[in-house]
Every structure is written in C-alpha cells, then in structure tokens.
Amino acid sequence: xxxxxxxxxxxxxxxxxxxxxxxxxxxxxxxxxxAVIDYRATQHxxxxxxLLRTSRLVSNTRxxxxxxxxxxxxxxxxxxxxxxxxxxxxxxxxxxxxxxLKQTFGGFIDLGLIDPLGxxxxxxxxxxxxxxxxSVQEWYREVVTQGTYISDIFLGYRNIPHLVVxxxxxxxxxxxxxxxxxxxxxxxxxxxxxxxxxxxxDAFIINHQGILQTPSRFHGKVFEKxxxxxxxxxxxxxxxxxxxxxxxxxxxxxxxIKDSPxxxxxxxxxSELMKPWYNTRKKLIGFLVISMVIILMVIFGGTTYMVNRIxxxxxxxxxxxxxxxxxxxxxxxxxxxxGVAHEINNPLAxxxxxxxxxxxxxxxxxxxxxxxxxxxxxxxILSSVKRCGRITKRLLGFARHMDVSIQSIHVGExxxxxxxxxxxxxxxxxxxxxxxxxxDIPQIETDAGKLQQILLNIINNAFAAMEKxxxxxxxxxxxxxxxxxxxxxxxxxxxxxxxxxxxFEPFFSTKTLAxxxxxxxxxxxxxxxxxxxSIDVKSEEGKGTAFTVTLPLAMG
Amino acid sequence: MLRQGVQPDPVxxxxxxxxxxxxxxxxLQSAADRLSRILERERExxxxxxxxxDKVMVxxxxxxxxxxxxxxxxxxxxxxxGQASSLFDLKELIEExxxxxxxxxxxxxxAVTVQTDEDLPKFRSNPAGLHFLVSGIMARILTGMRExxxxxxxxxxxxxxxxxxxxxxxxWKEGFTEAVEVDDLFRPVAGEIPVERGVVLSSxxxxxxxxxxxxxxxxxxxxxxxxx
Numbered sequence: 001x002x003x004x005x006x007x008x009x010x011x012x013x014x015x016x017x018x019x020x021x022x023x024x025x026x027x028x029x030x031x032x033x034x035a036v037i038d039y040r041a042t043q044h045x046x047x048x049x050x051l052l053r054t055s056r057l058v059s060n061t062r063x064x065x066x067x068x069x070x071x072x073x074x075x076x077x078x079x080x081x082x083x084x085x086x087x088x089x090x091x092x093x094x095x096x097x098x099x100x101l102k103q104t105f106g107g108f109i110d111l112g113l114i115d116p117l118g119x120x121x122x123x124x125x126x127x128x129x130x131x132x133x134x135s136v137q138e139w140y141r142e143v144v145t146q147g148t149y150i151s152d153i154f155l156g157y158r159n160i161p162h163l164v165v166x167x168x169x170x171x172x173x174x175x176x177x178x179x180x181x182x183x184x185x186x187x188x189x190x191x192x193x194x195x196x197x198x199x200x201x202d203a204f205i206i207n208h209q210g211i212l213q214t215p216s217r218f219h220g221k222v223f224e225k226x227x228x229x230x231x232x233x234x235x236x237x238x239x240x241x242x243x244x245x246x247x248x249x250x251x252x253x254x255x256x257i258k259d260s261p262x263x264x265x266x267x268x269x270x271s272e273l274m275k276p277w278y279n280t281r282k283k284l285i286g287f288l289v290i291s292m293v294i295i296l297m298v299i300f301g302g303t304t305y306m307v308n309r310i311x312x313x314x315x316x317x318x319x320x321x322x323x324x325x326x327x328x329x330x331x332x333x334x335x336x337x338x339g340v341a342h343e344i345n346n347p348l349a350x351x352x353x354x355x356x357x358x359x360x361x362x363x364x365x366x367x368x369x370x371x372x373x374x375x376x377x378x379x380x381i382l383s384s385v386k387r388c389g390r391i392t393k394r395l396l397g398f399a400r401h402m403d404v405s406i407q408s409i410h411v412g413e414x415x416x417x418x419x420x421x422x423x424x425x426x427x428x429x430x431x432x433x434x435x436x437x438x439x440d441i442p443q444i445e446t447d448a449g450k451l452q453q454i455l456l457n458i459i460n461n462a463f464a465a466m467e468k469x470x471x472x473x474x475x476x477x478x479x480x481x482x483x484x485x486x487x488x489x490x491x492x493x494x495x496x497x498x499x500x501x502x503x504f505e506p507f508f509s510t511k512t513l514a515x516x517x518x519x520x521x522x523x524x525x526x527x528x529x530x531x532x533x534s535i536d537v538k539s540e541e542g543k544g545t546a547f548t549v550t551l552p553l554a555m556g
Numbered sequence: 557m558l559r560q561g562v563q564p565d566p567v568x569x570x571x572x573x574x575x576x577x578x579x580x581x582x583x584l585q586s587a588a589d590r591l592s593r594i595l596e597r598e599r600e601x602x603x604x605x606x607x608x609x610d611k612v613m614v615x616x617x618x619x620x621x622x623x624x625x626x627x628x629x630x631x632x633x634x635x636x637x638g639q640a641s642s643l644f645d646l647k648e649l650i651e652e653x654x655x656x657x658x659x660x661x662x663x664x665x666x667a668v669t670v671q672t673d674e675d676l677p678k679f680r681s682n683p684a685g686l687h688f689l690v691s692g693i694m695a696r697i698l699t700g701m702r703e704x705x706x707x708x709x710x711x712x713x714x715x716x717x718x719x720x721x722x723x724x725x726x727x728w729k730e731g732f733t734e735a736v737e738v739d740d741l742f743r744p745v746a747g748e749i750p751v752e753r754g755v756v757l758s759s760x761x762x763x764x765x766x767x768x769x770x771x772x773x774x775x776x777x778x779x780x781x782x783x784x
Binding site (some may be wrong): 076285291339340342343345347348349350354357358361365371374377378380381384387388392394395421424456 | 565569572573574576577580581584586587588589590591594595598605608609612613615616619622623626627630655656658659660710
C-alpha cells in the first residue's frame with residue numbers, strides 16, 4: 001500500500017486533472033462548436049456567392065453575345081426582304097447597304113448574294129469572291145434547309161478566321177437566294193475581352209466539338225481544343241466546380257447560345273476567389289486559438305489556485321486531526337501507565353516492607369549484627385526497591401504529563417527531566433550537553449506534557465542531526481517581560497535554505513525511506529501554537545541548527 | 557540530512573522506563589536469591605525465627621516474580637502499541653488487557669479470571685485500536701458491575717474464528733445496558749480494525765446476573781508465521 005501522504009497527493013493531483021479537464025471541456029466545447037458552425041456557414045455562404053456571381057456573369061455575357069448575333073441576323077433578314085433580288089444583285093446598291101451596316105452595327109466585313117446553285121453572284125467586300133461556288137459548303141446546305149444560319153469560326157476561301165451569318169429568301173415563284181455576311185471576329189472577341197473578372201478569370205467561346213472560337217487566357221488559341229471537358233447541354237446557365245489534373249480547383253460557368261454553334265464558358269480559379277475567405281479564416285482561427293489559450297490559462301491558474309487552497313486546508317485539517325488523535329492517544333497511554341505504575345508500586349511496597357522486616361529481625365540479633373554479607377544483601381534489596389520506586393514515580397510523572405493539565409513549571413527542571421530520558425544515548429554517542437538556564441526565569445503556567453513533548457522532539461531532532469561527539473547547547477532566558485525563550489542549538493549537519501521553508505509542513509521529510517512520516521516538526525509547531533508561543537529556526541548547512549521556542553509566562 | 561523524520565516517542569520512553577524497572581527487579585531477585593541461600597546455610601543460627609524468615613523470603617520472591625511478569629507484559633504492550641498495524645498474539649492482548657483492568661477490578665473486589673487457548677491464532681490489526689476495544693469492553697463491564705462478582709475473559713478458537721469473550725457475573729448497576737456501551741466503544745475504533753475481515757461484536761444477557769460481550773475475529777488469513 002502506498003504511504004498515506006503519497007496517496008493524498010495523488011488524490012489532489014487527480015482532483016486537479018479532473019477539474020481542469022471538466023472545466024476545459026465545458027468552456028471550450030461550446031466555443032469550438034460555434035466556431036466550427038460559423039466557419040462552415042461563412043465558407044458555404046462565400047462559395048454560394050462565388051457560384052452566383054459566376055452564373056450571373058455567364059448569363060449577362062450570353063445575352064450580349066446573343067444580342068450581337070441576333071441583331072446582325074435580323075439586319076440581313078430585313079435587307080433581303082426589303083429589297084428585291086434584282087436590287088440585291090446590284091453591286092452598287094449592295095455596297096451601299098454594306099456601308100450602312102458597317103456604320104450602324106459595325107462588325108460587318110463583306111456581303112454576298114448567292115443564287116440557288118450556290119454560286120456567289122454578287123460580292124462586295126475586300127476579297128475577290130465573286131463567282132465562288134458554295135454549293136458543297138456545309139453552311140450553305142444548312143441555310144438552304146433552315147432559312148438562317150450562323151457558322152462557327154472558320155478560315156474559308158480567304159484563309160482568315162471569320163464567321164458567317166446567312167439568311168435565305170424564298171420568292172412566291174419558288175426560287176430563292178441567300179444573303180450572306182461575314183462578321184469581324186475581332187469585334188466578336190472584344191465582347192469577351194472587355195469583361196472584368198476577378199480570380200484569374202477566363203471567358204471564351206467554344207463550339208460543340210470543344211474547339212476554341214475565341215482566344216483564351218489559359219486554355220489555348222483559336223481553333224485549339226480546350227483541355228476542359230465539353231459541358232453537357234443545358235437550356236439554362238450552369239456553374240460547377242472542377243479540379244484540373246494539376247490540382248487547381250476551378251469554378252466553371254457555361255451556357256449554350258441558342259441558334260448558334262457556340263458555348264460560352266467562364267472559368268475562375270477558386271483559390272483566388274476564396275482569398276478574402278482565407279484571410280477571414282486566418283483571423284477566425286487566430287481569434288479562436290487566442291480565446292482558447294486565455295480560457296485555458298484562466299482555468300489552469302484558477303484551478304491550481306483553488307486546488308492548492310483545498311490542499312493546504314486539507315493539510316491543516318490532517319495536522320489538526322493528527323494532533324487531536326495524538327493528544328487522545330497520549331492521554332489514554334498516560335492513564336494506562338498511571339494504572340500500571342500503581343500496580344507496580346503496591347508489590348514494591350510489600351517487598352520493601354518484607355525486606356525491612358528481615359532487616360529488623362537480623363539487626364536486633366547480635367549474632368547477625370556483624371554479618372556484612374547478610375546486611376549487604378538486604379541493602380541491595382532495599383536499594384533496588386527504592387530505585388524501582390523512583391523509576392515508577394517517573395513513569396507516573398510521565399503519565400501525568402501525557403494528560404492535558406496546566407501546571408506551574410520550572411523551565412530548568414523540565415529541561416533536566418527531558419534530558420534524563422536521553423542521557424544514555426548522549427553517553428553512547430559522546431554528545432556533550434551544556435545548559436545555560438537563567439536564574440531569573442519565573443515558573444511558567446503551561447501544559448507540562450506538551451512542553452515536555454516539544455523539548456523532547458526538538459532535542460531528538462538535534463541528536464539525529466549530530467555525528468558522534470557532537471555538542472548540544474540548551475539555553476533559556478526571559479524574552480521581554482512576559483515571555484520565556486528556550487534555544488536548542490546543535491552543531492550537526494544543518495538544514496538547507498530550500499528545506500528550511502518547509503520543515504514545519506506536514507508530511508515534509510527527507511527521511512521517508514528511513515521510516516519518517518514527516519509529522520514530527522509539524523506536530524511540534526502545532527503544540528507550540530497551542531501553548532500560545534512561537535517557534536523559530538536558524539540553520540546553516542554543515543554548521544548546525546538553532547531552534548528557539550518562545551512561550552508566554554501564563555497561557556491566555 | 558533533515559531531521560523531520562524523528563518522531564516524538566512517549567511510547568519509547570515508557571519502554572525505556574519499564575526496561576529500567578526490569579533491570580532493577582533483576583538485581584532485586586538476585587539479591588533475594590543470595591539472601592535465601594545465606595539464610596539456608598545459616599539455618600541453625602536463625603533458630604526459632606527460621607519459619608518466619610522463610611515465609612517472608614517466599615513472599616519477597618513471589619512478589620518479585622509477579623512484578624517482573626507485570627513489567628514484562630507492560631513492556632511488551634508498549635513495544636507493540638506504537639505500530640500502525642501488526643500481526644500479534646491475541647492471547648498476549650487478553651493478558652495485557654486483564655492486567656490493565658486489574659486495578660479497577662481490585663478496587664471493586666471483582667475476581668478476574670483469564671482463560672485462553674494455548675494455540676489461539678494471531679490477528680493482523682491496529683494493536684492500539686483492538687487493545688482499546690478489548691480493554692474498553694472489560695472496563696465498561698467492570699464499571700457496570702456492583703462490588704463483588706466475577707469477570708471471566710475467554711480467548712478461544714471457534715469455527716475458524718477467534719472469539720474474545722468478556723463475561724461479567726454479579727449484581728449490576730441500574731440502567732446499565734451493555735449493548736449501548738459496546739456500540740459507543742466500537743464506533744471510534746471501527747476504522748482501525750479491519751471490519752471487512754469478519755469482525756463481529758455482539759452482546760447478550762443471561763438471566764439477571766450474567767452479561768456477556770463477544771468479539772469474533774476472522775483469523776483464517778492470518779496463520780502466517782510472521783511475528784510482531
């Protein structure tokens with residue numbers, strides 16, 4: 001079984017751990033819980049906002065592009081319906097129309113009128129394309145079938161990227177013609193390059209095969225295939241997250257542009273868009289960590305202080321209980337010893353009486369009067385009885401001192417009485433004891449048993465500290481008008497300054513392995529206080545120690 | 557070396573004093589033996605005083621032996637009492653408790669008889685606690701009795717348990733209820749005696765004159781050869 005002080009210390013350590021753990025959990029759990037909820041909610045809101053903004057950007061841009069194309073298609077439709085075939089076939093008039101289109105809408109490069117055979121009858125523009133045969137061209141077949149057509153970007157006869165918008169006009173007689181216009185891709189590209197996008201954004205157009213129709217910042221040049229997957233068709237704007245093989249997270253928004261081969265795509269780097277959130281997150285985590293540290297410091301400090309207070313109070317209680325238990329035990333032993341002393345005294349008295357009777361018998365007979373052997377034997381008996389009586393008397397006196405009683409005590413006599421118990425040990429260890437008890441000390445009114453115990457304990461301690469041949473000095477004198485001081489000085493090993501502060505604390509001992517419980521000086525301290533006195537200690541390691549007990553002349 | 561480990565030792569002082577008394581009693585015994593031998597040798601000279609001297613010498617030797625026995629018991633008691641827990645002989649404990657009750661019994665002219673089994677087993681406990689309990693039971697019974705009467709203290713082994721029984725026989729003071737007294741005694745020492753190991757305290761009355769208190773101790777686990 002572990003020694004009691006160790007077990008008690010463990011109990012307080014467990015209490016300390018328990019309180020720290022419990023209060024930490026109670027204080028930190030709600031804080032961490034709320035912080036996590038707030039973290040996730042804020043992150044979710046920000047991500048939603050990013051997705052919403054991207055979606056809005058895609059929708060608005062799509063509207064602009066659709067309007068651009070629709071506007072030009074409508075213009076061609078108006079021209080072909082407002083002018084007869086003959087008027088359109090007039091190169092001068094067609095050139096005039098092209099000029100007006102350039103001035104009004106912009107973006108037109110040329111105009112051409114194509115007959116039902118697919119031959120471009122009239123052409124106005126910078127390239128000499130009159131008479132070109134478009135009958136086998138995909139776009140031509142498409143416009144003949146559908147009535148209108150918007151091509152994707154292609155090189156064509158001019159070998160320059162361009163796109164074509166064409167409308168078909170069918171007369172009541174069943175014949176038809178196609179009015180075709182080439183649009184400037186620079187104007188088309190400008191629609192996207194003007195966009196202001198945060199987060200390393202990129203806006204571009206691809207066709208349904210994933211071929212870039214406009215230049216892209218990050219995904220290639222015109223006519224190159226994009227590295228991103230081609231988004232599935234959806235009638236409305238869609239935004240989704242996608243991670244590149246390199247690990248870059250992208251926010252991608254797209255929209256299929258109606259009546260055209262185009263898909264508008266907008267990409268943004270999520271890490272760039274989330275930068276404000278990362279800063280906020282840093283602050284949030286920093287605030288959380290600082291709060292936790294402060295809370296833990298308060299809990300740690302408060303708990304340590306409280307447990308220390310409880311520990312100190314517990315130590316005082318234990319010391320008090322020990323003193324009460326000790327006093328009770330001493331009182332019981334005292335009564336017991338007193339009873340035994342009486343039991344010893346009675347037979348001693350009988351032996352004394354019987355030995356006296358024989359002495360009388362033999363003394364009055366003249367034949368024995370000169371027998372020294374007989375008288376010596378009788379004297380040994382009588383002196384042994386006398387010595388036994390004296391020892392029994394000491395036992396009785398000692399027993400009386402064990403019980404609580406206020407008596408008038410002569411300090412010098414009390415010191416001598418205590419030294420009688422120890423003189424054998426002093427002789428054996430060649431310890432020199434010198435007394436310096438002042439003559440002017442009056443008798444003091446105090447508890448003799450307790451004072452005896454105080455002196456015995458301190459002298460015992462001094463004996464334990466001294467080597468063979470040590471010197472012990474006991475001096476006593478008045479301290480002021482109403483107090484007596486007794487100083488016990490040894491030239492033993494002394495006490496270190498670090499230990500000096502703790503020697504009166506219960507359970508403090510450097511001899512626990514040798515069986516010390518660390519209660520001796522703490523009990524002495526308690527006994528001195530009970531007598532209304534004080535105890536002081538001065539010590540130097542290797543030189544010795546002096547304990548001074550100061551007591552009032554009369555207990556209050 | 558710090559000196560806090562040194563304990564106040566009134567028990568040690570009591571041991572020292574009883575040993576000193578033993579030493580003196582030894583000297584006394586030796587002197588008495590020497591005197592007896594001389595007087596035996598000089599028997600023709602003592603003449604008519606010889607029977608009287610013999611009687612006195614027998615008395616001296618008897619009282620010296622008695623005293624030595626008592627002091628030995630007291631010394632043994634003090635040697636054990638300072639320990640927090642030890643394995644000790646219940647027979648010795650009963651012998652000591654009887655000695656400490658002798659004065660009260662003597663004052664009330666109550667005859668004390670001790671009956672113990674020779675092989676009464678050992679028991680591990682706080683000696684002071686158990687001693688207090690047994691001595692207390694004897695003292696309470698003695699206090700409850702009027703003058704005259706007898707006190708029987710038995711120590712026997714019964715069903716694998718040790719039984720210490722104190723039986724008072726005689727006239728009793730009014731209002732004396734041994735059960736209440738026993739409860740009062742047991743309460744303060746209950747923590748020091750291993751109750752969980754089968755300590756049972758009971759009291760009973762037989763007619764008007766006999767009151768008996770029995771203390772059962774479970775000693776089955778204490779038969780090791782360890783000594784105090």
